[in-house]
Amino acid sequence: MIFYKLGYIKFMNRVEPAYQNNKSWAIANKKKGFNATACALGSTAISCVKTFTEKDSSLNWILDIGQKTLDALRNLEQYLLYKRDDDDLDFDKRNRPIAGNVDQLACAYETKVNPIAVPLASVIGGKTGEAYNTISNWLSSMWWRVRPACGELQCGIFTLRRTET
16 A cells, blocks of 8 residues: 555656646646546446347447447547647657657557547457457557656666766
8 A cells, every 4th residue: 555655646746736837738637537537437337238238239239339439539538638748748758768659659549540440340340350459559558568668778778878987
């Protein structure tokens, strides 16, 4: 529990000034956060109902399309925030350039391709639809895994260069 609280405090130290000093970001975060939450709750509710339907039924197929559409819209809302110049993408570009490059790809993919491709893959269904749903979030998953590693790697390189001079 103490690790959670310490991590939360560290995170809030970065977020609190943004709320106080950047009204535009705070308003966008509130709106997009609400929309993303509503989509996530709707997707979860549909998923719960879907578990009680037959796998090959028309109702299951329709519910799956609805669930995937809401998932894609949730990601769209989130990544529209992340890619702002005052959010995670900008932070990574300045502090972790490698993660910033992966972030640019992930944000572009999540805001331009997946909002259309994820529901379309659900309409197509079958192995093709399942395969796309499996790989559709690969870039964003990679970014969230690369961020901590890049921070450590770049910090280590910076420390190494400083000790050599």
